[in-house]
Amino acid sequence: SSVISPLTGPDWIAAGDAACTFEPLSSQGIAKALRSGCFAAYAALDCLDGKADTARARYETLVQGEFSHYRATLAQHYRAETRWPTAVFWHRRLAHSAFPADMRTAQPHLTLEGAR
Numbered sequence: 001s002s003v004i005s006p007l008t009g010p011d012w013i014a015a016g017d018a019a020c021t022f023e024p025l026s027s028q029g030i031a032k033a034l035r036s037g038c039f040a041a042y043a044a045l046d047c048l049d050g051k052a053d054t055a056r057a058r059y060e061t062l063v064q065g066e067f068s069h070y071r072a073t074l075a076q077h078y079r080a081e082t083r084w085p086t087a088v089f090w091h092r093r094l095a096h097s098a099f100p101a102d103m104r105t106a107q108p109h110l111t112l113e114g115a116r
Helices: 029-048 052-080 088-095
Strands: none
Touching: 029 052, 052 088
């Protein structure tokens, strides 16, 4: 799982897999890619309306918030799995579940409500 930084720049907005990638086991990739595409479309419209700085900042906030929530949820699921404590597969994932406190307490999914 990863997210690029920055997510936007002059005349471009990263969306879908160009913005974030997700652990295949989470089954979140396609849904998150479509969602970030919707956010990017709203940001592009705002950019065309002359509100580029606000649009790019809002998009960065939305995508980073989604990614933080995803990482926190993923970490909870990995820590909950206790059936195979010595399996290398789960051991590697548990090592990645030690995220900073701000990711463990991430806010719920952000919505498009009021995005424009």
